[in-house]
Amino acid sequence: MIGYIVRRFAQSVLVLLLVTLVMFLLFHLLPGNPARAELGVKAQPAAIRAFDKLQGLDKPIWYQYYLYLDHLVHGNLGFSYIQNASVALLFIQRFPKSVLLVSLATIVAVLIAIPLGVMQAVRRNKVEDYVFTGASFVLYSFPTFWLGIVLVEIFAIQFHVLPPFAPSGNSVTSILAHWRGLVLPVMTLALISIASYSRYMRSAMIDNLAQDYIRTARAKGVSRKAILLRHALRNSLIPMATLIGLSVPSVLSGAVITEQVFNYPGVGLLFLQSAQQDDFSVLLGLTLVAAVGVIAGNLLADILYGILDPRIRY
């Protein structure tokens, strides 16, 4: 197990290194040269030379890549000349707000999807099952942004029960103080996950309920409820844990869109604002951070799978 974790970790580091290479190459794909992209089209030649020297752009390309890695290792994600702040600082200011949104949505999604999946597995091929299967199929085909818009249209504009915008406070506490504004963004993000989580939960439960040990348990007189909760449910939760780790990329993408729809001041909104301003250093830096999140999620999912399921031996 330890050996497996070490190997898996080394593999992640390798992938991460390749990701930095891709990002570095993308940086060199920028139209014009990086100096003009960063400083603007009207930059003076002297300013460009100074920028090139500062960034090591007058050096050979392999050395530039080394410099880039060196900066990353020291937590330097780049500098935004447009916002006049380091990308790392901009990220850290927004990060807690995105974590709040994403974790609330994930908790809500799991709390709804697990009972839903269990219920569907138990009432398999009955009316309820078909209704929720249909619903999750439709929901799965919803563009995230449109789901957000529809929720705003219904709950904020037609019925006036919830505010259409997320709280714009600067700290997590001020956002929580205006929690009503969080309901729609969290719902948007959660609904998308519920659609896929509940499908997995349903399949996992159906698979487990067909296993021999369930029949054994039933034969020795274990109550229906105990079979469901203690045997089938516990085993079905293992793939769920992995699934949550693996759904980091889709949750991150969903968060970008949701933050835009509700004007929620998180990392996703920062990313989109930077895209509008052609602020490439922020875009590249944040994409790299997101990639780290995805790699960590995958790693965690694989390791958790081994820990939670004693049958898995590496």
Added chain:
Amino acid sequence: MAGIGVSGIQPGFGEPGPGDGPGPGGAAERYEGGEARSSGSVLRLTLATFIENKLAVAGLAILVLLVLFCFVGPHIYVTDQKTLNPAFSNYGPSGKHLLGTDGEGFDVLGRLMVAGQSSIEIGMAAGVAAAVFGTLYGAVSAVAGGLVDAVLMRLVDALYSLPTLFLLILLSTIFSPNLPLMIAVLSFIAWLGPARLVRGEALTLRTREYVQAVKVAGGTQRRIVVRHIVPNAIGTIMVNTSFLIADAILILAALSYLGLGLPNTTPTWGGMLSNGVNVIFDGYWWQIYPAGIAIVLTVIAFNFIGDALRDSLDVRLQQR
């Protein structure tokens, strides 16, 4: 089998996608009594299973209706989608404009049809392009084997770790895409899925006797890829392509909504929603709902077709 990472091929959990919709349970249940269909060619069997599947029929029906609506509709319901007409902006639905007009005075129903053409075309082009490139990449990787395979697949791993939307927004910002570039951007990440799937399939095919026989008979690697591996993996590829198209349509809509799509001269459903959301507080619902419903229907259709194709092509499921 050098180079299969743990993060490599994990059927089911690798890509939480619409493909996993009905789940193993759903597909298996449907074919419990499937042994009766043993006669007839593989194609006929596949076709028969496909048509028997209600999902497939529903998906195909929706798709045919949508295509008729988008491509034949404009000839029946003639509207001017070229000239700006600010004098008639934001009219509600009426006998003259069945779904009202948008902020620039365009008829919404007419625009829905024209926008649908580009949305469906771009989505399909991107999905197919990704599938073709991914298939060749995966097959070549598997046949080459060894170090080449390891390097090619690590590259796939690395690209897989980039969150799609972040990367596509970044690419759209860099290139401000026109039509062909948009297709390239949309397929930039999408080809990774088929590449992994086909490589997995090819790795098992590579060791089969008939592929070995080709080698012994002096067949080239190209022949093995083109004549044996690709045709054998075609089922997997078709299923995957269907989902890729659905994804491409969704992502195109998202990019257009974010203002990073094609210029306004090429209307898309996402672009319509991007304009419509600006007037959401004025209660102009006809600029919010129709385009969204069109996207959802199209995506559902392609997801249904993909699921049905998988069920009908997967022989193992039928024998169970």
